[in-house]
Amino acid sequence: MKFLLEHLRTFTDLPERPHDARELLDDVGIEVKTAEATQFGTVFNCELLANRGDHYCxxxxxxxxxxxxxxxxxxxxxxxxxADRTSDRVRIETPLCLVYTLTELFAPEDRQDCLSSTVLAPLTAADIHSINAPVDASNLTNFDIGQPTHAFDADKVDGAITVRLSRKGEKAWLLFTPGPIEIPEGMLVIADESKILGIAGVIGCADSGITDSTTRILLEAACFDPVAVRIASRALNQATDAAARFMRGGDPTLPLVGAGRVAKLLEDHCGYRVGNAYVAGDWKDPQRTIEVDVERTKLFIGASLSHLEMADRLTRYGFTVEPEVNTLTVTVPPRRLWDVHFEADLQEELLKSVGYNNTVIELPPVEMGALPSHRENVMKQTSELLVAEGFYEIFTDSFYSPKMRERLGVGEGDPLWAHVDVLNSQEGDYAMMRNNTVAQALDALATNVNNKLANVKMYEWARIYMPDLSEREILWALANGRDRGPFWGDKGRPADSIYLKGILEQLRLELRIDLGFGSTDGHRLERFFHPGRRLGIHLDGKLVGIFGELHPTLVQNFGIKRQRPVYFEIETEALLAPAIPRVYSEPPSRQPIVRNVAYATPRGITSEDVRNALLEAAPPFLREIRVTDLFELPDARAITFEIEYLSEEALTGETINAATEAMIASVTKKFGEKVTQRV
Amino acid sequence: MSTQDTLNAFHSELAAATTPEQLQELRTKYLGKKSYVKTALKSLGSMPAEERPVFAKEVNDAQQLIERELEQATERVASGAIAKQIESEWQDLTLPGIAQERGSIHPLTRVHESAMNVMRRLGFRLEEGPEIELPYYNFDALNIPENHPARDMQDTFWLPNNHLLRSHTTTVQARVLEKHPPLPIKVVAAGRVYRNEAVDATHLALFHQFEGIWVEEGLTFGHLKGTLLEIAKSIYGEHHAFRFKPKYYPYTEPSAGMDMQCTVCLGKDDDCPGCRGAGWITILGSGMIHPKVFIEFGYDHTRVSGIAFGIGTSRIASQAAGISALKPLYEQDLRVHRAIHRGGL
Incomplete structure (x- = not known):
């Protein structure tokens, strides 16, 4: 809301320099967002506290x-x-109207341009154009003292005026709208004998509004229930100044004052004659009192105020105070009945009066700090591992659009078809909550590939949202391009599924959890992966994740060409499994003995199959079997294994060779000629 | 052959030796089993007693001389070889280094960790909560009843079955208070929050918050300010000026905003683009937990009090990264993240 500083000075003394006045307002909670020099002087654009209707003036x-x-x-x-409180010119049929007043105003013959530009300056400063004298006077009054008023053309009003709830099927033609609309039943309205004259506290109607030719005015000034006004304002999409005021709680003692201010302006400046005023409503001030403990409040606000000083300061805000040495009995003024209920509310007033920056500052006593939780540690360790491998952490949207689901190739009947729908999203991209992150990952990759950045590594700690409104936490990562670099002398190797597997193995070691790799059967993302290049991630016999190369068709659906991205997803909960205790084993005193053996294997027989066959005939002194090389052609491949023996006993060449032969024989027995040993 | 002849021959051959292998051959030839000195020493027993001491001394001296000179030659040859190796092994170290380039945690995570480090010193622990929430925890329990204007402050994404996406992480605090853990309660809630707003450079449908509550007997407004100053100075640095101002949050009373003096104009330029002449920039919202919130969860608000605060980590992260809007933080363009991470290096 925009305030003209010079006009504000007519209400109380303020610092001379606009900068100091701005600081003062900031300091009391009227936040000045901008200050602008205009022909009328400095205009402050202020952000007002959302609960303080009385600030809106x-x-x-x-x-x-x-x-x-x-x-x-x-x-x-x-x-x-x-005020005539007995007339039947006005009636209230609902407790949602606290007070309702009507004041008769009679226009003079000559009434053009009667409010000077100086009088209108507060409106001009707020970018509100002059309409006519009664409307301008009404707006000025709302600006000055915070009482909205509304002028009806008395010649368009049919009989008595009633404040009531709207009836089923009733219509009203709201100001500034093209024609009558049906008003929802039960809305608080002002009506005459034949029609609705206005929506209470929100807006008047076109067929009862004043014009330049209006000579007799009925000026409405009232106080309505805040919730009723808010409901009407939202339902009719009418965000007016009056609604903004009333929905934050009006002052039930102010309507007649407001009417009197409008009357005064029109009478003094424009020659209007003021007629009768009619009042309806049996609102009674509840005289709410709050006890304030003086010592507790002194300690709480951190200022050494006596009970009399406290009383004085509260009085400045309109509170009535009966001060005792230990207790203040504070009566809340009607305009503050909406927001002042507790001792804490009054302590806030005292703090504002003293100044938030003029009270004690102290740190509470702290006994002991806290340590990161297991979860925080695991997430940090995992992130550090990925970052060391060149991954960037990103945050992607929790939403996605039906178009995104289409790109994923998810149709009705698919387990991923059902989503949590967002019922009121303003943008199509936010129509649904994501139930997987593959779409976001591929979208992110597409962004980067389009930016000529194909070497991409990224990860996210994400949540996905299930149709039953539950949430699952996962870690996903995507890599594309090369596993490292590229450097001038080292092009690296593809960031492929084997690379991702290596990272997961490192993660297993880092977190000391028993992650294993196996079937992807039953994983909800299985179909998004290349069938020959995917594995499930298992923990304690449960499928907790999946990794591999994303399906080429899926990648194409996202407009990504000539790229082979790999992706993993693992449930965060799995990473939080208890760490396997460390067991130390003494390094051997002897050096290991190594033999190499290579096999040509057909498609379908894995390195693990051959390794297991070797292990079936392994001697007790076998230490490890490692894959040390892989040679692949389109229709054949050769795998080299390094077999390492180690014993505290001295091993002869004959013993080692015999053991190796036995293991080779085991492979031959298991696979026959399908797997052949290479020299 | 005499001892002197042997030494002459040794010196001649030693002068010609330039490799470790040649020196080893000389060692074998002049000090080995079949060498002159070994043969001569074996022959001592058959010599007349009066000649034996003189000859023995002569041979021993010769042996020591050969050993010493061979040692010196070995060192000389070795250092010569290293010098030659060094000369031949020049490397162009102006070439770019080769090592796996590290990625980076997200700027938001970096801010979160900084803030958490401070909070842990004060004894706070992190608490998680759902993003899909019930209106009760997002609004009603926090003194934001239906049709209250404060609900307009946080336009909400609504989901089926009267659920919503949390519009603030204060929901987590409500859930913690509901469980009535032993006092003092010191909890941080952080994570994604959602606002159903038109998206532009400074308004996003999704952003991050970092909130904390401290509930204990006897906490005062001075404690709130002291705690917030500790946090702000840890995040922004000791040298900044801070101030407090009245604000309105439905779940705190009194409520306070905390400003940091504008780092662009230091509060001295009415036309400053950084603060639009205000001289200050709001960095967090806070307050003492509202009596109605305590009443809602069955606490005696005349006995316990609570500090609550919320930091917009997204804004701090963008400030720290030197970017003027929030949106780039949530981009998936790794060029942006790399630029933020490298920060000009």
Missing amino acids: YEGVAREAAGRTGHPMRYPPVKALQ
């Missing part, structure tokens, strides 16, 4: 400043209205 802002400075408040002149 000059008087409210000035009161906050005066609460801090102690300077007196000044109020604009108001015409005292004689």
